[in-house]
Every structure is written in C-alpha cells, then in structure tokens.
Amino acid sequence: MLSYLKGTIVGTQTINSNRIILVLEVNQVGYEIQVTSRLVADLKPADEMVQIYTHLNVREDNLSLFGFSSLAERDLFRQLVAVSGIGPQLAMALIDALALPDLVQAIVSGNTKLLSRTPGVGAKTAERISLELRSKLSEWREQAGLTTIPDATPTINIQEDVEMTLLALGYTTTEITKALQAVGQNTALAKNADAEAWIREAIAWLSR
DSSP states (O other): OEEEEEEEEEEEEETTTEEEEEEEEEEEEEEEEEOOHHHHHHOOOOOOOOEEEEEEEEETTEEEEEEEEEEHHHHHHHHHHSSTTOHHHHHHHHHSOOOOOHHHHHOOOOOOOHHHSTTTHHHHHHHHHHHHHHHHHHHHHHHHOOOOOOOSSOHHHHHHHHEEEEEEEEOOOHHHHHHHHHHHHHHHOOTTHHHHHHHHHHHHHHHH
C-alpha cells in the first residue's frame, strides 16, 4: 500500500528501550514509523528531505508502519516475518543487531550462534530462521545487489570460537565480522587454521 514516504523528520521517541518511533511529516501529515537505531544513526539533518521505505503491518486492532533505509532491508524484513513464529518486533531486532550483509550471511551459512545473540532469538528460533530462509536468501542476495561475504572467513566451528572470545574481550559483532573478513583476505590464514591464529590476527587488525 505504501512503498515509501518522503518528508522531513519531526523527531524520534524511544519506547520500552527497544522500539524507536520516528515521526515523518509528509505534506503536513505526521506519520509514526517504527525504525531501527541503525536508520536513526544514518539520518540526515532534520531540515532535509528523507525517503524511508515502509511496510504496513495490519492486525485486527492496529495498523503499524515499519521503516527501512533500503528496499533490500524491507524485503528481508518481509521474508523474516514470513517465518513461523517471527513477528515484526523480532524481525526488526535482527535487522538492528547485524548489518544487512552480515545478517544474510549468518542465515545462509547457518550461523545460529550469531543469530541467537539478538535479544529474543533463542537457538531453536535461529535454527528455524536459517532452515526456512537459507536457500531463498542465497539466491535473493545476488538479486538484491548485496556484497557476498568472501569464503576466506574461517569454518563455522572455528568462527564460533573466535567470535565468542572476541565478544568476551569487548568487541562488537559488527567489528568482529569486519575483522574476520579483512583478515581472511589479507593474510595467509587457511579456512581451517586453528582458532587462536584467527584470534591473534583479528585482534591485531582491530588494534590498528
């Protein structure tokens, strides 16, 4: 019904510490749109026009607008809510927790530990998401023009050990993903090198 809205930002409000409502004025009408913190961080100054892609969620007692920075992000949201047991709030949390290419890669590769770090996503839910969307997203990300994460990253078992260690050291999921991609491309590490080698190289890259 509403593909996108273009207007000026009136303001944002955080509800229950995890829901961000953005008010966008379009032709003197204010629309309340739930967005991610990632979108808010990338917003232009309030006096400039912004375009937000939207999804209208219809329930018996409520109509809600969800907003996204790109068509690809909105498409992924729609695929997530099509999974059994995944509602719009959980889909938004997943999109907010990981950058779009990283989220798609985690689903396609079956990295359930990474997915389950999103609040509200347990191991069984992560497995269901990966099982139902793995093949669809493998093809879709090429069509959507998303950069495919290189195969130079470590094997899944090693990657999980590396990620857990780096998270314990205080690095964020996004920082870790970028480090592993960079290290895999720029060093002679093999995919099956031991976890300690990947950890050393990743820390060195993150400490630059």
